[in-house]
Amino acid sequence: MDNITHSLVGALIGQAGLKRKTGLAMPALIVGANLPDVDAACFLWLDGVEHLGFRRGITHGPIAWVLLPLVLAGLLYAFDRWQAKRGTRPEGRLPVRFGWLYALAFIGCLTHPALDWLNVYGIRLLEPFSSQWFYGDTLFIIDVWLWALLGFATWFSLRRERRGGEWRRPARIAIAVALGYIGLNGAISASHGWHSASPLSDSAKTISSPLPVLSFARDELSGKVNDWHYLDGSAEAWVPIVPDEMRCAWPDTVLLRRSNRDLDAFLFWSRAPFAERAPDGSVLIRDARFYHPRARDRFSVALPDVRCESLPVSVRAEEAGRS
Incomplete structure (x- = not known):
């Protein structure tokens, strides 16, 4: 606090x-x-x-x-x-x-x-x-x-x-x-976790995130590494946190962490990491808990030397089917 x-x-x-x-x-x-x-x-x-x-x-x-x-x-x-x-x-x-x-x-x-x-x-x-x-x-x-x-x-x-x-x-x-x-x-929060359990996969985590001012409301997040969705209340469906055209395949972070101290610290801390395309076509690593305009720069790591590889069509189709 x-x-x-x-x-x-x-x-x-x-x-x-x-x-x-x-x-x-x-x-x-x-x-x-x-x-x-x-x-x-x-x-x-x-x-x-x-x-x-x-x-x-x-x-x-x-x-x-x-x-x-x-x-x-x-x-x-x-x-x-x-x-x-x-x-x-x-x-x-x-x-x-x-x-x-x-x-x-x-x-x-x-x-x-x-x-x-x-x-x-x-x-x-x-x-x-x-x-x-x-x-x-x-x-x-x-x-x-x-x-x-x-x-x-x-x-x-x-x-x-x-x-x-x-x-x-x-x-x-x-x-x-x-x-x-x-x-x-x-x-x-516990009640939201019970009633909005994610249908995405057996390994998915669900996070009930309290909102500012509206303290009894919750943002519902669910997923796993590089596969995070939020619950759209109006549509009653789980929607990808970022659109398909902005998503990147998960890079080889095991190797990158050895030489990138920012990335190592970020992934140690991150609870809901995913890869997003930067404007220059490189990769940005973000956390779904803090994916909003005021927090993006504070809770992200840029990988300027790593090119964003689009997710395979089969992966996108599978996720769409789950949603």
Whole structure:
């Protein structure tokens, strides 16, 4: 999920009552909820789309869950001691307890992979012990309704606190509603998977991709490598993700990956890869999950030295028959 959502979750957990456990509890929760995204620093040394094969991996796995909160707790504890020595420590701050700082940073950090798992992008939850990708297919990566719920509840709780009212209850109710909202969306995705199972082939995968804003709607994708279709609701038929004239035969990626780091990273990350004809007649490797104008350049790899070979007529006829 996006970092606004991660931050609001950390803040709301604090407003549910945990921020009274120690001084600097809110920074521990909010920063902790964003900690795994330190892997975004990879943009400083990785080119092209190599970041796709790096992000949501080692910093989102079990070792990071333990070590990153420890580093954060240590920094916050040292900051409190530093302010005390300089005489700038706020008088109203609660005593800082390292054990609680670590516990809250740990809780905040755990919410991050839990939320990231919810979308179709994927996360390697067990890295470095396993590089398997996991997908929740439950929420779009930015959910404006979750923003509204979490943001309003945090504001309302803080407002009540300033006025001396009961401020924990609104936050706790909002957390329960958010969990219910996530659970409902998970059930919708599962239901779509059961009722729109693809007739394309026994080996086809089906992906229910949540839409932005229309959070209860789904884009249905089905297929396998270089053979992806979407469910056209109006025609009640599975349609190829790209027209026949734009499709290419799948190139020898085993050999190409050895010399093309972008391609190797992309195929490691990709869940629904296919080959498309570029304007110059070469090959573009894309992912069906992100095949729309705003994402095409970010989620694709160009193979300028590989010519697009049209799919054999027999293959196109077979796919048409399945559709």
